[in-house]
Amino acid sequence: MADGELKRFPDHKFGQAFTSIKCECSSYLPWLEKRFREAGGQVEQRKVNSLQELSDGFDLIVNCSGLGSKELVGDAGVYPVRGQVLQVEAPWLNHFIRDGDGKTYIYPGIHSVTIGGTRQEGDWRLHVDKGDTQSILERCARLEPSLKKAKVLSEWVGLRPSRRNPRVERERVQLQGCMVPVVHNYGHGGWGVTIAWGTALDALELVRKCIQEMPQQAKL
Template identity: 85%
Template sequence: MKTVRVVVVGAGVVGLSTAVCIAETLPFCSVTLVADRFSPDTTSDGAAGILYAAQFPDIPLERQRRWVKDSFDHLLAIAQSQQSPEAGVMLSSGWQIFKEVPANQTPFWSDLVIGFRVMTDGELKRFPHHRFGQAFTTIKCECSSYLPWLEKRFRRAGGRVEQRKVNSLQELSTSFDLIVNCSGLGSETLVGDSQVYPVRGQVLKVEAPWLQHFIRDGDGKTYIYPGIHSVTIGGTRQEGNWKLQVDRGDSESILERCSKLEPSLCKAKILSEWVGLRPSRRNPRVEKEVVQLQGRRVPVVHNYGHGGWGVTLAWGTAMDSLGLVRQCLQETPLQAKL
């Protein structure tokens, strides 16, 4: 059977997950991962990495549920294995709280996490400005550990890694039979997608080992996520802001907001400050197309635009992308039979 040359562009959590899925599942594919930035220099590296989902407006809910479930099940298996410390994947319990009672008190993902329930009045007493809350156990995935672990897994499956910037799909068309685009914000220039835009996020890592439970404000801007080595507190959601420098005012606002929810944070030592640009879109783009490149019809699978939900959706959309790769190979003369 002829070897199919596949390239995956982008080495964040979405790109690496997709590359691993293809390399491990399709042994007749030679998979190369190409990116200008690898861990620890990706946007994914600074992410809080908590599995929590938003609902996208134009994607069937069942498909979104499948993305979340596949990701949760994949990471839960790692969290419950001996690989957990090296992969940086752990179970995390805590609360999501709301200043007003939300219209939808039971989100679509409530049965996909563990032990989802409405908080009691007694539990809410510690948050006097909030009227409603949800308690559940989910997963925290620390990408600074998880991405190198995934890359090792990819290399074990025969994958190859190349660090360089890809400016156009044309550059890849002569060396590869199929392109998988996981370039995030880079898709604006790489494939001319004007619908992808940055949402600037700033977080602080603090030393507060006494904190064991996450607290997330329902506004999505204020959160406290204890991890293995530190606690991530945040944050910001600034649409269209490309600024990568740490903003002192944002750091002060984050500390003030989080300390109101968890007063002991005023005793925490600040370890680092970080800024990342989430690759956002009205809906993530997970689809296939055929592109004319230098006189050849080249199948392209897109998997990008996850915004702040990259860790939550990465394995699920990677599995979806694997299915799209299979479809592309069945529809082209590259493979007679799969």
Template identity: 80%
Template sequence: MKSVRVVVVGAGVIGFSTAVCIAEALPFCSVTLVAERFTPDTTSDGAAGIMFTSHSPDIPVERQRRWFKDSFDHFLAIAQSQHAPEAGVIMSSGWQIFKEVPAEKKPYWSDFVFGFRHMTASELKRFPDHRFGQAFTTLKCECSTYLPWLEKRFKKAGGRVEQRKVNSLQELSGYDIVVNCSGLGSKTLVGDTQMHPIRGQILKVQAPWLKHFIRDGDGKTYIYPGIHSVTIGGTRQEGDWRLDVDEGDTRSIIERCSRLEPSLSKAKVLSTWVGLRPGRRNVRVEREEVLLQGRRVPVVHNYGHGGGGVTISWGTALDALGLVRQCIHEMPLHAKL
């Protein structure tokens, strides 16, 4: 008999990564994942999923390094295994370029990606508007493939999924531990006023001749070749809740990306996608106790990843798993029996 009932809220890359970590590491837990939307309708489904990230200003760099390294190791193991095509994880090489020399020339994640170096003057000639660049090989995870793969892995570990909207944590009072991975939904679900949307619009184009990624350091213009298409973008519109495709943004994306890679003007547009990234000053991975229907129930939070969800998804999931272990350890013995 599985004794500790755990519920995970949210079916994006953070929810499923966390649910898999708990279900595989703690077989005595019965883990249920509840969400209103599943793939292909999550914000994660539109993520380019390329591994490098900006940093959370108030979280110790060592903790962020661990999140990145744990995630990189996880995705690298998949990329080097027979599961790579089914999970949608590939190696990807390219450049990050800057119009001005950045204050931080060597970001904290540069030790973990492969072959990180500064671009040479002759390499930068390709990008006459840019004065500095970094070249490296990293990993890319395509969530529309990866999420169904994670869901299968979760079910194989005994996990169950339930599709419904959770309007309040009070609805989850029948569980021993609640794990909140509701992303932008945390604004209403747990009343987190720091949460805000960062609207992202991207296009998928057919350009099989492109093999290297190019990302402008401002994070607004990027070209990421994938398995079946090339993702080009984008927008970073803070506080913007619009989910409709904006034709002005589409034109701007094609124009900006074609300046970096002129051959894109010949690429066929396959689809356009809009999603709201879960913006927050810092990622929130912590626990608290909440009174649910008169019972004190531990709640572990793991949300607020902004545009870097895939990049640190496994690292923050392992942190959340550690917090769940603490909650179980502190439970009265009869609750575990």
């Protein structure tokens, strides 16, 4: 950023300006599901407490259960990183602003502006914390004073499914006396959308290897 641009942020000595895109998951995820269904995929929603419950009728399992992998496959390395954001009405904002530590940010979207946030490791709370709300409003208003007049539309909390390293690998698990290949793809933390296509392609390659090694009579 030029010196003149940095005058907007008197507490900062350095900044970057760049053009990028923003993926809004509220639209993106339904589009992905539609694409999956149109390709012949089927979606069944149910609770699975153990891989043993999938022993009947499945020759291969792909585990993308995120935080659920802590219990589903006994991965003690999985932990939540709590994030809280606000949606505000500020149509006059057109540019992203992100503080150096990544915990304070302003992201304009199609229908509203997302401001945040928090990064609380090991915190499983899903309810809105009013203290966090006030902190977000104060921090973001320091970056963009015009937000003081913005109307708060909603508050939202989510848990990032984190792990020291994302787990993208395969193993064979004994389910009801049969060895079943399981491909794992989870632990992306707050970078799930960013690296999703890459890890999905890696997982797909592992699936292909599992299929190649299956007896010819196996049916998927």
